[in-house]
Amino acid sequence: MPNETPDIAPVVEETATDIADMEVRGAATIADAAAAALAAQAQRSEADSSEAFREELEAAASALYETRPTAVSLPNALRYVLRGVEGETVEAMRESTVARAEAFREDLEQAQETLGEVGANRLRDGDVVMTHCHSTDALACVEAAIEDGKEIEAIVKETRPRLQGHITASELRSMGVPVTLIVDNAARRYLDEADHVLVGADSIAADGSVINKIGTSGLAVNARERGVPVMVAAQSIKLHPDTMTGHTVEIEMRDEREVLEETAYADVAADGDVPDDGLTVENPAFDVTPPRHVDAIVTEHGQYPPESIVMLMRDLFGETTTDPWAV
Numbered sequence: 001m002p003n004e005t006p007d008i009a010p011v012v013e014e015t016a017t018d019i020a021d022m023e024v025r026g027a028a029t030i031a032d033a034a035a036a037a038l039a040a041q042a043q044r045s046e047a048d049s050s051e052a053f054r055e056e057l058e059a060a061a062s063a064l065y066e067t068r069p070t071a072v073s074l075p076n077a078l079r080y081v082l083r084g085v086e087g088e089t090v091e092a093m094r095e096s097t098v099a100r101a102e103a104f105r106e107d108l109e110q111a112q113e114t115l116g117e118v119g120a121n122r123l124r125d126g127d128v129v130m131t132h133c134h135s136t137d138a139l140a141c142v143e144a145a146i147e148d149g150k151e152i153e154a155i156v157k158e159t160r161p162r163l164q165g166h167i168t169a170s171e172l173r174s175m176g177v178p179v180t181l182i183v184d185n186a187a188r189r190y191l192d193e194a195d196h197v198l199v200g201a202d203s204i205a206a207d208g209s210v211i212n213k214i215g216t217s218g219l220a221v222n223a224r225e226r227g228v229p230v231m232v233a234a235q236s237i238k239l240h241p242d243t244m245t246g247h248t249v250e251i252e253m254r255d256e257r258e259v260l261e262e263t264a265y266a267d268v269a270a271d272g273d274v275p276d277d278g279l280t281v282e283n284p285a286f287d288v289t290p291p292r293h294v295d296a297i298v299t300e301h302g303q304y305p306p307e308s309i310v311m312l313m314r315d316l317f318g319e320t321t322t323d324p325w326a327v
């Protein structure tokens, strides 16, 4: 039993706070930041034994893991880095941790580029994509299509409550893509003008269900009804190993203030009374789109019908895993 609480570097605490507050957001970006934070922890460690060094790293991983529950890219990243920690001395462990984190971050970038090329093959010259939220994996597909010389247009849902659609619109405009920004409620009307729904994912379950920003499932149902194919861009780091043994994915419930600001609360409360015990505001950040409403999951290993994604999961994970810091 350790006598003291392991030291966590301030930069790890800052990264954890930034992830929890969504200053750092998006499943791939969170994974990248978590790996960088573990490298920083290793670099700044003043541990005087290999045991103490490992305890610090595991405490750092735990602090990062506790921030947001839904995007599996976070525990997958922590597990990947911790499994690469080798050596008998603090110096050797420090070096191997930093090298492993760097390798992870390079692989992540490469995987997104490769995924983009695969996804671009589904997009034809002149196609219109409808997006939801902001996904770097989804945008990589559009970027690769443009690099292939195709002209792509976008209908961008603003994505209440945090309006990540504004980030998507801005990045698409920087690529030169004509953008039509719409409120979420207008999606069905504009589906008739779309050739694809293109979204990312925070987690993919073994049965091919896609866990993504709240509103994705309703959009997918409407898209199926309108005959618009739904394409999910998700690097393999989004595959959720625990779902292979029947676990479900926790859906994050975020603060009600994201939906109803404090200053607007009285407008909704009975007779303007604050607080109003009969008024509940709920803010689930994600929902689950069943595989039957998804046409293709695009990964860096190729595209898969959702029902076949478990084959890739078996290839990549083999045996299932436990806590991300259990090495």
Ligand SMILES: O=P(O)(O)OC[C@H]1O[C@H](OP(=O)(O)O)[C@H](O)[C@@H]1O
Binding pocket: 025, 026, 027, 028, 029, 133, 134, 135, 136, 137, 138, 164, 199, 200, 201, 202, 212, 213, 285
């Ligand atoms: O990894 P990339 O493709 O960038 O993003 C994947 C997903 O992460 C985001 O979640 P949030 O905004 O962090 O809640 C969105 O749901 C997005 O589709």
